[in-house]
Each structure stands twice: as structure tokens, then as C-alpha cells.
Amino acid sequence: MITLRGLTKRYRKALAVDGVTCEIEPGRVTGFLGPNGAGKSTTMRMILGLDEPTAGTALVGGKRYHEHRYPLRELGALLDAKALHPGRSARAHLTAMARSNGIPTKRVGEVLDAVGLTDVAGKRAGTLSLGMSQRLGIAGALLGDPGTLMFDEPVNGLDLDGVRWIRDLVRELADEGRAVFVSSHLMSEMQLVADHVVVIGKGKLLADASIGAVIAAAGSVVRVRAPEPAAVDALERGLATTRRIGPTELEVTGATAEQVGDLAFQLRVRLHELRAEHASLEQAYLDLTADSVECAAVTR
Numbered sequence: 443m444i445t446l447r448g449l450t451k452r453y454r455k456a457l458a459v460d461g462v463t464c465e466i467e468p469g470r471v472t473g474f475l476g477p478n479g480a481g482k483s484t485t486m487r488m489i490l491g492l493d494e495p496t497a498g499t500a501l502v503g504g505k506r507y508h509e510h511r512y513p514l515r516e517l518g519a520l521l522d523a524k525a526l527h528p529g530r531s532a533r534a535h536l537t538a539m540a541r542s543n544g545i546p547t548k549r550v551g552e553v554l555d556a557v558g559l560t561d562v563a564g565k566r567a568g569t570l571s572l573g574m575s576q577r578l579g580i581a582g583a584l585l586g587d588p589g590t591l592m593f594d595e596p597v598n599g600l601d602l603d604g605v606r607w608i609r610d611l612v613r614e615l616a617d618e619g620r621a622v623f624v625s626s627h628l629m630s631e632m633q634l635v636a637d638h639v640v641v642i643g644k645g646k647l648l649a650d651a652s653i654g655a656v657i658a659a660a661g662s663v664v665r666v667r668a669p670e671p672a673a674v675d676a677l678e679r680g681l682a683t684t685r686r687i688g689p690t691e692l693e694v695t696g697a698t699a700e701q702v703g704d705l706a707f708q709l710r711v712r713l714h715e716l717r718a719e720h721a722s723l724e725q726a727y728l729d730l731t732a733d734s735v736e737c738a739a740v741t742r
């Protein structure tokens with residue numbers, strides 16, 4: 443379990459993380475979402491004690507990461523897959539980690555097996571492909587059999603097999619009762635694995651909710667189709683927020699299907715279709731972070 447309380451990080455110019463308070467709970471995958479530069483990596487670095495918060499706290503299992511006698515048994519993390527000693531073999535890298543945390547060295551063989559790296563265990567870390575380095579990083583995270591796992595953009599640069607493997611692994615770890623915290627800037631990826639999402643933009647917490655709740659908060663849209671354009675014109679005049687999709691089709695926000703149907707009845711216009719749709723998670727995410735994108739397109 444990870445507990446963030448008013449977590450803040452100010453670099454000289456930028457407020458990278460701005461008073462974030464939330465809990466990453468056991469038994470579920472929590473997606474950590476935000477556009478580039480939102481503050482995800484900085485938050486994760488503070489959880490691991492690699493960066494000192496300007497204010498607030500980041501606790502793992504009730505203590506700061508470094509206050510645990512054997513931190514790897516509490517939290518396993520993959521932040522930067524290439525941050526390895528390039529001359530050390532994969533096995534030597536994991537063995538050194540195990541020794542420093544009082545973990546029996548036979549566990550090294552188990553995690554190498556679990557991530558499918560047994561055959562290349564003797565290769566120097568610097569010669570591993572990105573996919574293999576990711577797997578090695580994950581082996582390191584699993585080494586202490588921790589109750590909490592944290593992965594920063596784990597699918598970046600992986601092929602489809604690698605992506606599927608990460609998805610299954612993350613699910614399995616949460617189903618075993620662990621707290622799993624996974625960052626991504628892609629809602630579409632999170633939609634497939636996360637039970638819960640924490641969304642940040644420009645360092646500020648924008649949402650901390652189940653995926654279902656994020657969609658519900660984004661509201662629904664109602665699609666209407668009528669046999670003649672004149673009928674759609676009439677509906678458009680009677681509704682506050684609409685988007686014309688075609689001559690005979692309209693998308694309505696801020697009204698329920700019942701309200702649109704009643705209006706059509708009052709206006710005596712015939713409808714061929716009236717359908718309520720939930721906003722997609724992608725749309726919900728784009729709406730949430732619309733004001734937080736660092737490099738928004740500039741139009742002249």
C-alpha cells in the first residue's frame with residue numbers, strides 16, 4: 443500500500459508535483475495517468491526516496507521507503523529499465539540486489555524463470571535488448587516478493603508479446619492481493635488492465651476513482667437520427683449542447699435520452715434512432731487533462 447499526503451516537488455522553475463493526496467490500495471491495479479510532464483515519474487521517484495519531497499509525504503506500508511530494513515521486500519519497482527550496471531550479468535545484478543536485502547539467492551533463479559530470462563542470465567546487462575531489460579527490471583521488482591509493485595511506463599518500447607505479458611503479469615500480481623501502481627500516458631492501455639485510476643495533470647490530482655466512475659463522471663452522450671434534416675434542425679434549436687454529425691444526425695450532451703425523446707414528442711418530429719452512449723474512457727481522460735497538456739498544439 444502506498445500513501446501520498448500533500449506530496450509536492452518543486453524544481454527551480456517548475457512545480458512538478460503539487461499537493462497530491464491518494465492511496466494505492468492492495469488487490470487492484472491502479473493506473474497512474476497523465477500527459478507527458480504531468481509529474482508521474484517525479485511522484486514515483488519520491489515514493490522510492492530517489493527525490494526528496496519539497497513538502498508532504500510518500501509512505502509505503504506506513505513508512506518511508508528507506509526506513510524499511512529490507513525495502514525490496516516491501517516495494518518492488520521498475521522505473522528505468524536501462525538504469526543497470528552494463529557490465530554485470532543479469533544473474534549477478536539480481537544476486538547483488540538479493541544480498542543487499544537479505545533475500546536468499548535461490549530466489550534469483552525463480553524470478554529469472556518467472557520473467558523468461560533463464561537462458562540469457564549470464565549475458566551482460568548492457569547487451570540485453572530493451573524488452574529483455576524491461577523483464578530484468580521486473581525480475582528485480584519481484585525479487586523480494588513485495589506486497590506493493592510500481593512500474594513506470596512498463597510497456598514502452600515493447601512488442602505485442604511483451605505488452606501482453608506485462609498486462610497478464612500486472613493482473614496476476616493484483617489478484618494475488620498486491621497493490622500494483624502502473625504509470626502510462628495512454629488511457630487505452632490502462633483501460634485494459636487497471637481497476638482504478640489516479641489521473642494527474644501539471645502536478646495536480648485530477649481524479650482518483652474506479653474506471654467506471656471516471657466514465658460516469660464524464661457523462662453520456664445521446665445520439666439522435668431523424669428521417670429529415672428539418673427535424674434535426676428543430677431539435678438542435680431546442681437543446682443546449684449539440685454537435686451535428688450529418689444532415690440527419692445529432693449528438694447531444696447534457697441531456698438524457700428521455701429528455702431528448704420528450705422534446706421530439708413536443709416538437710412533433712419523428713425519430714429513427716435515439717440512443718444513449720457512455721463517453722469512452724479515452725474521451726473522459728482527454729476531457730480531464732485538456733487544460734494540463736504541456737505542449738498543446740498552437741494555431742496561428
Ligand SMILES: Nc1ncnc2c1ncn2[C@@H]1O[C@H](COP(=O)(O)OP(=O)(O)OP(=O)(O)O)[C@@H](O)[C@H]1O
Nearest residue numbers: 453456458476477478479480481482483484485627
Ligand atoms: N530533475 C529535474 N529538474 C527540473 N525539472 C524537472 C526534473 N525532473 C522533472 N522535471 C519537470 O517536472 C515536470 C514533471 O516531470 P515528470 O518527468 O515527473 O513527468 P511525467 O508525468 O513522468 O512525464 P513523462 O510521461 O513525459 O515521463 C516536468 O515539467 C519536468 O520538466
